[in-house]
């Protein structure tokens with residue numbers, strides 16, 4: 021991003037993602053969100069004297085899976101370290117994390133902004149435990165008379181994904197985050213519920229004069245939890261740094277915090293006040309040795325990632341745009357693929373999924389996962405159109421009925437008698453009636469006015485409440501009039 | 503009235519119980535009476551659990567009445583160092599910080615000893631958070647050496663050693679980070695084993711230095727020690743540093759025969775600072791082993807001189823982190839303050855004693871940015887070298903032998919004013935913890951009426967060889983059967 025034609029923005033991100041294992045990283049407490057305060061706890065996650073951690077292997081599986089999906093190297097030898105600092109939400113006053121030997125090494129992902137593709141590098145990703153939550157009687161820990169701590173979240177597994185400082189604009193940052201979250205969702209390592217704080221972002225940003233090759237002084241703004249906060253925060257912080265530089269001053273290297281209400285970033289601590297975390301290897305856990313067989317085992321469980329899905333759908337005839345819309349969220353894409361397995365026409369299916377199905381879900385504020393119409397039910401409905409049992413128009417109203425009743429398309433068509441009349445005997449009588457009732461039109465047609473046949477067909481459809489098979493009506497009518 | 507059963511070994515008590523010469527209730531009551539009689543002088547116990555112990559004993563007696571077979575430790579009264587968690591029973595670490603801390607769960611050793619049918623008599627005094635070599639650092643009381651009440655019992659498991667030496671429990675457990683089982687065992691004339699790191703679960707042992715801490719038994723005899731190890735050793739999936747190792751029946755190694763066994767004498771362990779009388783006593787012990795057919799030769803562990811600094815860097819670094827959790831938020835002592843940081847500071851300033859604070863500060867410093875490489879990392883490298891010293895020695899020898907401590911028990915206050923002198927007296931014990939290997943201290947004579955200990959060191963999971971040598975030595979000497987005179991008079995004995 022070029023700021024006022026003078027500065028170029030350089031940004032790197034640290035993303036903390038809660039891994040959705042059933043139990044915590046070092047004990048068997050549930051990771052379920054919410055719950056009465058301090059009910060999902062045990063001596064281990066409460067940091068009781070004498071308690072010892074035991075690594076949840078599932079967390080390692082998830083970290084490997086995420087790493088593979090993000091094109092990272094998976095370390096053969098990795099270890100845990102203690103990050104020491106005092107804070108009441110930290111039950112041991114140290115966080116068990118990974119320092120110099122993280123589980124995932126270099127990787128990256130491709131983003132696309134305004135039709136231009138760009139590779140954003142990932143430096144590393146490491147496993148660590150989440151902290152508890154402070155509940156204050158006032159606004160902050162310093163202004164409150166009373167604070168309590170809820171340790172339900174303490175020990176929930178996190179993967180911290182650190183990017184290279186490769187992003188140069190806010191749209192690039194947002195594209196990176198969207199892509200990252202999309203991949204994590206696809207691999208099902210995280211439910212990525214941003215509103216529950218299951219993904220949190222730290223932004224490292226600096227400015228440098230256009231054309232400069234060395235990096236400017238950066239600030240780190242911690243703990244954002246939505247894309248819109250990231251956007252607003254970056255807009256503010258970039259403008260602030262530009263003002264500082266414009267005034268001939270120096271940007272101070274520091275950790276800042278985002279004030280959502282005021283829409284500003286504020287100093288949290290300066291470089292001088294930075295914590296000395298006194299990292300050292302966690303003596304309560306053995307180093308983690310990941311043999312290549314383990315990695316390959318996990319690789320086999322990797323789902324088809326968004327990019328590959330999009331390519332596959334395009335090969336089936338979908339436009340790049342449609343394929344992009346359908347694969348944006350894994351749930352919709354899964355729904356599409358499930359329907360595709362019993363209904364082969366990808367283009368028609370895409371039209372229905374992106375059109376009527378999405379409209380119905382949106383009007384009812386319903387997620388794809390909870391859709392009362394299953395993918396197989398949709399496939400059946402579309403099959404009825406192809407077979408000529410119902411027309412496309414009737415199918416739209418059947419879909420609405422399916423949504424409200426949950427019944428299969430065939431059942432609704434039968435119950436409501438919506439099947440097309442394709443019985444020649446039944447149609448001949450109606451056609452004869454219409455011909456005799458509209459001599460003028462018949463004459464017009466015979467005089468060469470082709471349009472007149474449209475009127476006659478319309479009359480026949482009207483008489484059959486739209487259920488006459490339009491193709492058959494056309495054929496029979498032409499036979500009669502020739 | 504004192505029962506004649508008091509003072510017998512675990513295996514002798516087992517026979518009495520099996521033959522119904524005594525009930526577990528009678529035995530337990532006898533120990534409770536003994537504690538009441540001598541503990542006002544010895545101060546080994548911080549908590550005595552008379553009612554609970556009697557109830558447990560009644561259960562065992564019921565089993566005996568029903569004709570059920572008794573396990574080797576069933577109905578035997580014992581006690582635990584007060585840093586091992588006992589559900590519903592205060593576990594204080596001899597600290598003001600945990601003065602009223604009642605754990606909601608049991609340590610693995612507590613569970614295993616309960617499953618073995620033992621009777622828990624109470625919890626034993628120690629140096630606060632196991633930091634010390636004299637038990638003088640307890641917040642609560644000073645435990646006295648039964649052989650001379652003016653002398654320290656050693657530490658940090660002073661209470662555990664004294665309870666066995668003073669017949670206040672048939673056996674006890676202690677923990678050893680840098681000698682905390684072996685040195686008090688030597689000072690009090692009992693058998694103390696520090697097993698291989700990873701042999702006994704640390705779950706529920708309140709950590710001092712996680713990579714060095716290990717639980718082990720104090721007993722009157724080598725056989726008793728093997729019996730207790732049978733009950734407590736073995737893999738625990740809940741301790742990630744526990745080793746998946748098939749534990750042998752340790753009593754199988756109790757043979758009175760060491761012919762052809764190769765014993766190495768590391769010359770560095772007889773260097774400066776070793777009391778000449780102690781050295782003389784141990785050399786007499788070596789001669790006994792030679793007479794019994796052992797092949798003895800001198801050897802070298804060249805990096806020994808670096809063990810003390812390396813140990814005090816690693817142990818304090820880990821301690822500074824392990825003890826960070828004591829902040830007054832969740833449990834334990836909490837000082838009043840009107841802000842969080844103030845509460846943290848005051849709680850820790852008031853809740854910890856001098857020595858604990860000293861070590862937290864040393865450890866914090868060692869891990870600090872800019873010092874980490876020079877201190878902690880270098881100490882870890884030294885640790886590797888020390889391990890290699892032992893590996894090399896064990897290519898030639900089955901067992902290594904040294905004095906357990908450079909001197910016999912010292913007087914109260916004699917070293918507590920000089921922490922460095924106190925640290926230096928750990929020279930013969932800390933290298934073993936750094937290497938993670940097992941070592942046992944057995945009674946090996948007396949100097950000025952105070953017991954001295956012989957330390958036997960083995961390769962990882964080589965406890966069996968240690969038991970074999972220790973047992974043979976014990977069968978051919980009588981030091982273990984001599985008892986302190988607790989009427990006040992100090993018993994004096996020459997060596998053999």
Ligand SMILES: [Zn+2]
Pocket residue numbers: 044047048049060061062063064065066175
């Ligand atoms: Zn837990």
